[in-house]
Amino acid sequence: MRIGVPKEIVSGERRVALVPEVVPALLRGGNTITVQKEAGLSAGFTDEAYRSAGAVIADSATGVYGAADMILKVQRPTPDEADKIAEGAVVVGLLQPSGDRALFERLAARRVIACSMELVPRTTRAQMMDALSSQSTVAGYKAVLLAANALPRFFPMLMTAAGTVRPAKVLVIGAGVAGLQVIATARRIGAVVEAFDTRPVVKEQVKSLGASFVELDVGDDEAQDAGGYAKELTDEHIRKEKELIHKHAVQADVIITTALVPGRRAPRLVTAETVRAMKPGSVIVDLAGEQGGNVELSVAGQTVVDSGVTIMSPLHISSELPYHASQMYARNVAAFVALLAPEGKLNLNMSDDIIAAVCVTAEGNVRYNPPGAR
Numbered sequence: 521m522r523i524g525v526p527k528e529i530v531s532g533e534r535r536v537a538l539v540p541e542v543v544p545a546l547l548r549g550g551n552t553i554t555v556q557k558e559a560g561l562s563a564g565f566t567d568e569a570y571r572s573a574g575a576v577i578a579d580s581a582t583g584v585y586g587a588a589d590m591i592l593k594v595q596r597p598t599p600d601e602a603d604k605i606a607e608g609a610v611v612v613g614l615l616q617p618s619g620d621r622a623l624f625e626r627l628a629a630r631r632v633i634a635c636s637m638e639l640v641p642r643t644t645r646a647q648m649m650d651a652l653s654s655q656s657t658v659a660g661y662k663a664v665l666l667a668a669n670a671l672p673r674f675f676p677m678l679m680t681a682a683g684t685v686r687p688a689k690v691l692v693i694g695a696g697v698a699g700l701q702v703i704a705t706a707r708r709i710g711a712v713v714e715a716f717d718t719r720p721v722v723k724e725q726v727k728s729l730g731a732s733f734v735e736l737d738v739g740d741d742e743a744q745d746a747g748g749y750a751k752e753l754t755d756e757h758i759r760k761e762k763e764l765i766h767k768h769a770v771q772a773d774v775i776i777t778t779a780l781v782p783g784r785r786a787p788r789l790v791t792a793e794t795v796r797a798m799k800p801g802s803v804i805v806d807l808a809g810e811q812g813g814n815v816e817l818s819v820a821g822q823t824v825v826d827s828g829v830t831i832m833s834p835l836h837i838s839s840e841l842p843y844h845a846s847q848m849y850a851r852n853v854a855a856f857v858a859l860l861a862p863e864g865k866l867n868l869n870m871s872d873d874i875i876a877a878v879c880v881t882a883e884g885n886v887r888y889n890p891p892g893a894r
C-alpha cells in the first residue's frame with residue numbers, strides 16, 4: 521500500500537497518526553510511507569526522524585492525499601479532506617462513527633473504505649489495536665494532572681517543619697480504563713482515593729491500585745451486559761447513585777468522572793446541588809464531556825467555577841499529551857494495518873471480526889449504525 525499521513529488540521533489537535541518508530545515495520549510489510557511536512561512536529565516528531573526511519577516527506581497535503589491508497593489520520597476528515605482521499609482508497613482514524621452520516625455517505629459514494637479505530641472490538645486478539653484503551657489511559661493520567669494543577673492544596677500528605685499537611689481526597693466515578701489510570705496516577709502523587717463503578721467486577725482492580733471501592737448494589741445483571749460493558753441504569757438506581765455520590769462528594773477535594781455507557785449519552789451523576797455542597801476550592805474534571813457529561817454544571821470544552829468549585833470538561837484531552845498519545849495510537853494503527861493489508865496488499869476480509877467491526881464504509885455502502893438506531 522502507498523500509505524499517506526497528513527498533518528491534522530482540527531483546531532487543538534496535536535497528535536499524529538504515525539510516529540517514526542512504527543515506520544520500519546510498515547515498510548517491511550511491503551508499504552511505502554509519505555508524511556506531510558511537519559505532520560508530527562506538534563507531537564515532538566521531526567521530519568528528519570521520519571526520513572531517517574525511511575518515510576518520504578511531502579510538502580503539502582495534496583502531495584500526501586494524491587499519492588496514497590491508504591490515509592492514516594487521528595481525527596475524522598473534514599469534508600474538504602474527505603474529498604482529497606482518492607477514489608477506492610482506505611482511510612483509518614478515530615472517525616467518530618456516530619456523527620456526520622452525510623460525510624460517510626460521501627465517502628461510500630466514492631468507494632472509500634473508512635475504518636474507525638473506536639470500533640475495534642475489546643477482545644484479546646484485538647488488544648494491540650485498542651485505540652480507545654490507549655487514549656483513555658492518556659486521558660486518565662492527564663485529568664489528574666489538570667486537577668492537581670487547579671487545586672489550591674497539595675495532593676500528598678506532607679510532614680514538614682511547618683506542621684503536617686493532610687493528603688487530598690479524590691473521588692473517581694467510573695473505573696474503566698480511564699478511571700483506573702486516574703486512580704493509579706492520583707495514588708502515585710499521594711492522594712487518598714475512593715472509586716465508584718456500577719460494575720461490581722472492577723472492585724478488585726480498584727482495590728489492587730490502593731483505592732477504596734464505594735459500593736452500590738445494583739445486581740450484576742442490571743449493571744453490565746454479556747460483553748462486560750456497563751448498561752444504562754433504571755431511574756431508581758440512578759437516584760440512589762446520585763445520593764451516594766453526594767455523600768462522598770462533600771468530603772472530596774477532587775472528583776474525576778469517567779462514567780460511560782456504550783452508545784448512550786453519559787449518565788448525569790453529579791448534580792448541581794452536589795457541586796454546591798462541596799468545599800470551595802474543590803475541583804471536578806468531567807472526562808465524559810464529549811458524550812454529554814457526568815456533571816450537571818459542566819460545559820464541554822470549558823472550565824466553569826460555581827460556588828468556588830472549579831469544573832473542567834476538557835475535549836480531546838489525549839491531544840494534550842501528544843507524544844505518547846501519538847506513539848500508542850500509532851502502534852494501534854500499525855497493528856490494524858498489518859491485519860487489513862498483510863504484505864502490503866488490501867485484504868478486506870469481512871469474515872474477520874475485527875475488520876467487519878471497524879469498517880464504517882466499504883463496497884460503496886455505509887455499514888455502521890449507531891447502537892441506538894439498531
Ligand code: NAD
Nearest residue numbers: 642643694695696697717718719748749750778779780787
Ligand atoms: P467506558 O469508557 O465505556 O466506561 C467507563 C466506566 O464507566 C465503565 O467502567 C463503566 O462500568 C462505568 N459506568 C457506566 N455507567 C456508570 C454509572 N452510572 N456509574 C458509575 N460508573 C458507570 O469503559 P471502558 O474503559 O471502555 O471499559 C469497558 C469494558 O471494556 C470493561 O468491561 C473492560 O474490562 C472492557 N475492556 C476490555 C478490553 C480488552 O479485552 N481488550 C480492553 C479495554 C476494556
